[in-house]
Amino acid sequence: MTASSPATVVREVGLRDGLQSIARVLPTAQKIEWITRAHAAGQREIEVGSFVPARLLPQLADTAELLAHAKTLPGLRASVLVPNLKGAERALEGGADLMVVPLSASHAHSLANLRKTPDEVVAEVARIRAARDAAGRKTLIEGGVGTAFGCTIQGEVAESEVLRLMQALLDAGADHVSLADTVGYADPAGVSRLFEKARHLVGERLWCGHFHDTRGLGLANVFAAWQSGVTRFDACLAGIGGCPHAPGASGNVATEDLVFMLHSMGLPTGQDIEALLALRRDVARWLAGETLHGTLWQAGLPKTFRAAAAAAA
Amino acid sequence: MTASSPATVVREVGLRDGLQSIARVLPTAQKIEWITRAHAAGQREIEVGSFVPARLLPQLADTAELLAHAKTLPGLRASVLVPNLKGAERALEGGADLMVVPLSASHAHSLANLRKTPDEVVAEVARIRAARDAAGRKTLIEGGVGTAFGCTIQGEVAESEVLRLMQALLDAGADHVSLADTVGYADPAGVSRLFEKARHLVGERLWCGHFHDTRGLGLANVFAAWQSGVTRFDACLAGIGGCPHAPGASGNVATEDLVFMLHSMGLPTGQDIEALLALRRDVARWLAGETLHGTLWQAGLPKTFRAAAAAAA
Known part of the structure; x- marks a missing residue:
C-alpha cells in the first residue's frame, strides 16, 4: 500500500449533500476551515458544493470560492455536483477535478427534483462530455444514479432500469458511475444483488457507493457494497444531511463511523x-x-x- | 416456510441485557405486559431475566415471576441467564426452556465480572448439565461466549481462545453456543472471520450472534454473521442497555431495526x-x-x- 493508493476511499460530501438540507447558511470561512482541516486529516476527495442557481440553494452559493480554495491543497481531488451543462461549464472554468451529474432512476423523483426524465439527464451528460472535451480538460465525469x-x-x-441508466450514462460519456440509496431504502441483500450485477456489467467504472443511514442500515449496506468490489464511499462528517421526508x-453515513x-x-x-473527531466537534459547534x-x-x-491501517495509507 | 420454522430468529433480550443496566426498577406488571405484547407481536424467544442474587441486580429480582408468566404463552421459548449452578437450579425449577450460561473469553473480564476464570465457567457448565440430566428436564443449555x-x-x-472455549462448553455439555460482542468492538470483517471458523468447528451448534451497537456497527456485524450461516440474533427493543463504559x-442492536x-x-x-413499534412507544414511556x-x-x-416476509413466517 502506498500513499497514493489507499485501499478504500471515503469521499467527504458533507459540504454538499450534508449542508444542502440545512437552512442556516454556514459562513464561507468556516467551510474553508472545514476543507483545510479535512485535507489535513488525510481526506483526498471532497465534494465542495454544487453549481446550482444560488437562489435555489443559498447554502451552496459559495461553491466557486470553495473550489478555488480546494485547488490550493496538494493531492486533493475536488469535486462538485453539476445538475446540467451550465453547472458543468462553471465546474470546468473553476478547474474541478471531478463533476458528479445526478440522475434519478425513479422517473417520478427525476421529474420532481431535476425537472427532467432520466433519459434527458443522459442526453445532458453527452453535452457535458462534449463541453469537457472541447475545453481540453481532464475533469472526470461521474454519473450518480440516485434512488x-x-x-x-x-x-x-426496477433493478433493470437502474442498470440500463448506468450503462447509458457511460455510453453518453461519463467516466465513472456511482449508485446511491438517496432515501435510505436499501438493505444489504439488495445492495449485494444490485452492486454485483452492476460490477459485472461495467466493472471498475462503477466506483462509488452512496448510502444514507435513514433507517440504520447505512454501514451494513457499505459492507455489502464493499464485498462486491467497490472501494469508494460517500459520507458526511457527523452524518449531517437528514432526510426531508423524515425529520430527525x-x-x-457518518464519515468518522x-x-x-x-x-x-x-x-x-x-x-x-x-483529527476527524476533532473537526467533528467544531462542525457540531458551528451547526x-x-x-x-x-x-x-x-x-x-x-x-x-489500531491506527496502523490508517498510517499505512 | 411454515409457522414453526421462520428463516431467522430475533431473540428479545431487552428484559435482561437491556434492563440490567437501567437502575430504575421497572414494575413487574409492565414487564409482564412487555412479554405478553412481544409474544402477540410474534416473538417466540424471549430472555425474561437472570437468576442472579437480587441484591446484585434488583432490576431482575422478579425473574421467577416473569418466567412463570412466559410459560403461559403458547409457543414461546422462555430463556433465562444463569451465572452458576445455583441459578440453573432455579431455572430448572421454574421450567425455563433455555438457560444461557455466560462465559467471558477475556480472562480479565471473566475475573472482574464473573469472579471465575473461563475454564471454571466451563466446569460449572458440566455441573449444570449434570443437574439438568438428573432432573430429567429438557431445558436447553446455551454457552454464551462474551467479549x-x-x-x-x-x-x-485471541480468536484461538474464543474457539477453544466454545468447543470446551460443548464438550462440557452445552447444547448450543453463541458468540457475543459484549462491548461493541467487533467489525464485520472480524465477524466473518470468527463466525466462519466457529461454524466450521461446531456447525449449527453455534446458533446465535449477540451484537452491541456501541459504535454503530451492530447491524453490519449481524449481516456478516448471517452470511456465515447463523440465523439467530439477540436484540433489545429500542436498543436499550447501553454500555457502562460509554455513557449515552x-x-x-435494536430489535425493531x-x-x-x-x-x-x-x-x-x-x-x-x-406491533413492535407500538410496544416500543410504551416501553419508551415506561423508561x-x-x-x-x-x-x-x-x-x-x-x-x-412489504410485510409479506413477516406474514410468511
Missing part, C-alpha cells in the same frame, strides 16, 4: 480518525441546534483499535 | 414490525428519561417495504 433502491414518490425502482432521521469501520476491518483510508448523527464520537475508540 | 471480539479491560482477545452509547433489516432482506422472522436508541421508529417504514 437506485427505491423512491419516496414512486416506491419501487439520519442523513448520509465509516472510517472507523474500514480501519477496524484492516482497510486503510489514509484518514486520521482523531449548534441542528440534529447531528454518528456513534463513535460518543463511545470513543476501542482499546483494541 | 469474543475484545474487552475493555484486557483489550485483545447504544446497547444491543434488526427485524426491519431482515424483512427487507426477504428473511421472515414471524414478527410484526408495526422516560433513559437514553433509547434505534432509527426506524423515527424514519418510519419505506414505501417499498
Whole structure:
C-alpha cells in the first residue's frame, strides 16, 4: 500500500449533500476551515458544493470560492455536483477535478427534483462530455444514479432500469458511475444483488457507493457494497444531511463511523480518525441546534483499535 | 416456510441485557405486559431475566415471576441467564426452556465480572448439565461466549481462545453456543472471520450472534454473521442497555431495526414490525428519561417495504 493508493476511499460530501438540507447558511470561512482541516486529516476527495442557481440553494452559493480554495491543497481531488451543462461549464472554468451529474432512476423523483426524465439527464451528460472535451480538460465525469433502491414518490425502482441508466450514462460519456440509496431504502441483500450485477456489467467504472443511514442500515449496506468490489464511499462528517421526508432521521453515513469501520476491518483510508473527531466537534459547534448523527464520537475508540491501517495509507 | 420454522430468529433480550443496566426498577406488571405484547407481536424467544442474587441486580429480582408468566404463552421459548449452578437450579425449577450460561473469553473480564476464570465457567457448565440430566428436564443449555471480539479491560482477545472455549462448553455439555460482542468492538470483517471458523468447528451448534451497537456497527456485524450461516440474533427493543463504559452509547442492536433489516432482506422472522413499534412507544414511556436508541421508529417504514416476509413466517 502506498500513499497514493489507499485501499478504500471515503469521499467527504458533507459540504454538499450534508449542508444542502440545512437552512442556516454556514459562513464561507468556516467551510474553508472545514476543507483545510479535512485535507489535513488525510481526506483526498471532497465534494465542495454544487453549481446550482444560488437562489435555489443559498447554502451552496459559495461553491466557486470553495473550489478555488480546494485547488490550493496538494493531492486533493475536488469535486462538485453539476445538475446540467451550465453547472458543468462553471465546474470546468473553476478547474474541478471531478463533476458528479445526478440522475434519478425513479422517473417520478427525476421529474420532481431535476425537472427532467432520466433519459434527458443522459442526453445532458453527452453535452457535458462534449463541453469537457472541447475545453481540453481532464475533469472526470461521474454519473450518480440516485434512488437506485427505491423512491419516496414512486416506491419501487426496477433493478433493470437502474442498470440500463448506468450503462447509458457511460455510453453518453461519463467516466465513472456511482449508485446511491438517496432515501435510505436499501438493505444489504439488495445492495449485494444490485452492486454485483452492476460490477459485472461495467466493472471498475462503477466506483462509488452512496448510502444514507435513514433507517440504520447505512454501514451494513457499505459492507455489502464493499464485498462486491467497490472501494469508494460517500459520507458526511457527523452524518449531517437528514432526510426531508423524515425529520430527525439520519442523513448520509457518518464519515468518522465509516472510517472507523474500514480501519477496524484492516482497510486503510489514509484518514486520521482523531483529527476527524476533532473537526467533528467544531462542525457540531458551528451547526449548534441542528440534529447531528454518528456513534463513535460518543463511545470513543476501542482499546483494541489500531491506527496502523490508517498510517499505512 | 411454515409457522414453526421462520428463516431467522430475533431473540428479545431487552428484559435482561437491556434492563440490567437501567437502575430504575421497572414494575413487574409492565414487564409482564412487555412479554405478553412481544409474544402477540410474534416473538417466540424471549430472555425474561437472570437468576442472579437480587441484591446484585434488583432490576431482575422478579425473574421467577416473569418466567412463570412466559410459560403461559403458547409457543414461546422462555430463556433465562444463569451465572452458576445455583441459578440453573432455579431455572430448572421454574421450567425455563433455555438457560444461557455466560462465559467471558477475556480472562480479565471473566475475573472482574464473573469472579471465575473461563475454564471454571466451563466446569460449572458440566455441573449444570449434570443437574439438568438428573432432573430429567429438557431445558436447553446455551454457552454464551462474551467479549469474543475484545474487552475493555484486557483489550485483545485471541480468536484461538474464543474457539477453544466454545468447543470446551460443548464438550462440557452445552447444547448450543453463541458468540457475543459484549462491548461493541467487533467489525464485520472480524465477524466473518470468527463466525466462519466457529461454524466450521461446531456447525449449527453455534446458533446465535449477540451484537452491541456501541459504535454503530451492530447491524453490519449481524449481516456478516448471517452470511456465515447463523440465523439467530439477540436484540433489545429500542436498543436499550447501553454500555457502562460509554455513557449515552447504544446497547444491543435494536430489535425493531434488526427485524426491519431482515424483512427487507426477504428473511421472515414471524414478527410484526408495526406491533413492535407500538410496544416500543410504551416501553419508551415506561423508561422516560433513559437514553433509547434505534432509527426506524423515527424514519418510519419505506414505501417499498412489504410485510409479506413477516406474514410468511
